[in-house]
Amino acid sequence: MKISKEEVGYVADLARLSFDEAQTEKLQGDLSAVLDYVAALEKLDTTDVKPTEHVLELVNVLRPDVVGETLPIDKVLANAPEAENNAFRVPRVVE
Amino acid sequence: MKDLANKTVTELHALMAAGDTTPSEITKAVAVRIAEEEPVVEAYVTTLVDQAEEEASACDARVKEHGLAGTLDAIPYALKDNMCTDGILTTCSSKILSNFKPPYNCTVYNRLEDKGGILIGKTNMDEFAMGSSCETSALRRTTNPWNPEYVPGGSSGGSAAAVASGMAPYALGSDTGGSIRQPAALCGVVGMKPTYGLVSRYGLVAFASSLDQIGTFTKDVEDCAVVMDAIVGHDAKDSTSVPEQHIDMLTGLKSGVKGMKIGISQAFMGEGLQDEIRKSLDEAIRVYTELGAEIVDVDFTMLDYALPAYYLIASAEASSNLARYDGVRYGVRAEDYDGLVDMYVKSRSEGFGDEVKRRIMLGTYALSAGYYDAYYKKAMKVRTLIIQEYKKVYQSCDLLLTPTTATTSFKFGERTANPLEMYLSDLYTVPVNIAGIPAVSIPAGLDAKGLPIGLQLAGPAFSEDTILKAAWAYEDQTRYTDLRAPLQKK
DSSP states (O other): OOOOHHHHHHHHHHTTOOOOHHHHHHHHHHHHHHHHHHGGGGGSOOTTOOOOSOSSOOOOOOOOSOOOOOOOHHHHHTTOSSEETTEEOOOOOOO | OOOGGGSOHHHHHHHHHTTSSOHHHHHHHHHHHHHHHHHHHOOEEEEOHHHHHHHHHHHHHHHHHHOOSSTTTTOEEEEETTBOBTTBOOOTTOGGGTTOOOSSOOHHHHHHHHTTOEEEEEEOOSGGGOOSSSTTOSSOOOOBTTBTTBOOOSSSHHHHHHHHTTSOSOEEEEESSSTTHHHHHHHTSEEEEOOTTSBOOTTBOOSSTTTOEEEEEESSHHHHHHHHHHHBSOOTTOTTSOSOOOOOOSTTTTSOOTTOEEEEOGGGGOTTSOHHHHHHHHHHHHHHHHTTOEEEEOOOTTHHHHHHHHHHHHHHHHHHHGGGOSSSSSSOOOSSOSSHHHHHHHHHHHHSOHHHHHHHHHHHHHHSTTTIIIIIIHHHHHHHHHHHHHHHHHHHOSEEEEESOSSSOOBTTTTTSOHHHHHGGGTTTHHHHHHTOOEEEEEEEEOTTSOEEEEEEEOSTTOHHHHHHHHHHHHHHHOGGGOOOOOSOO
């Protein structure tokens, strides 16, 4: 299966990535090759097989709704590219 | 000449207990080895030698007065650079995290510190653990301690190389599709991936959450049991951590394999298998037979489907997990951008390497409208079939013995042109992650080029004790774990 240039662009947009012309062409080839490879799965009949999301049988692990220890704000913000007034600073979103 | 850097954890512990060496002497020996080997091997992203030597001297007085708290007390170790350490750089070998100093510690770090461990460095890896050679690291070029022209394997190649070259008595890594066992095989050390959920993933940077598991790199099998024993256990901070389940990996370790049923499958001996590795497998079968184990032929029909299913599941989960790197809260933000969305796009496009982007693209595609059922859901159904196949296999045997990899190590650049060729490096290790079961890779000698061979023992969930018992029996007969990589500095 051959992935088109438009499809690469569409998926890149979903993934918040951008690629130039040469990279797009390389990705078309790489992704097409991987998709051809995984097409082997079509040989297996899985009509009545239930999907496994997770190997453990744990469901809804809950804890008491009590406030625990939290990280100090200045320590968390120490990694922020930009911070101001105890918050992460980003470019203006609403004009 | 005590040669401390070449000793196992158990040996170092015995020497300290007997008063023949001290914590600071051990850490000094490892520091000297790092100074000598690291320029060629480049196993570490960050070394913490000064800090470790200070910690070790503080241990000297304590140990003299109170004795050793346990086998890992006062022994240095290394962590893969995807395990969060408070205030210590944790990069995942990616440009996007090249400045990240986590505000908290992962659970495995806390466990090892409680045992008196001394962190000596954070090891190099394939970027975000995506790769099988360490070549996708944006920060270092780790070489194989047995021959610097060859790759150490990956993704935990730095941890494997650090242990193989004596730059760490033991190390932790993470294994999503073979990232502990494959580099362990390529570097000639013992590498174990335990049952999914047995070791807390809290503070491990996520790649594919339903497959990721933390495990160990050690020089021999007894060390493996000791370190595993220290890091397992329930953790309320990881909702996929299994409730208290005690597996005694130490008591019966040396009790032998008499009556054990060891399965062999022709599926793992396809045409790509290197002749010398096949011979190693034959030798292991002989060893186990002589020790009183029963060799059983088993069918494994799903091998060819495991890798395709793996790449869909792992990439889908990765595309979701890596959505958090957006240049807002931590990590590197692009310098020039026009508005919020452009900031996301530029930070991610500049911060991620090619392989990471390729997998995000594949995963996003497989999860996108119209393709979800055909790719992602199909892969999850195949996952069920693989789990069922293992259940069948373990009805007729206790463990499955296979090669860890089809070939020994390969040269830099040999498999980078074609992504699929690199993916095939994990053919024999991936099925284990899909089923969430435990497996170990053990050294099985060298090939004609002097490169290590690894064999893999895999068992049903929570069979770590049985796996290690069989691994120890093989080691005891062959002594391949006594081999040490030649030093770069003569």
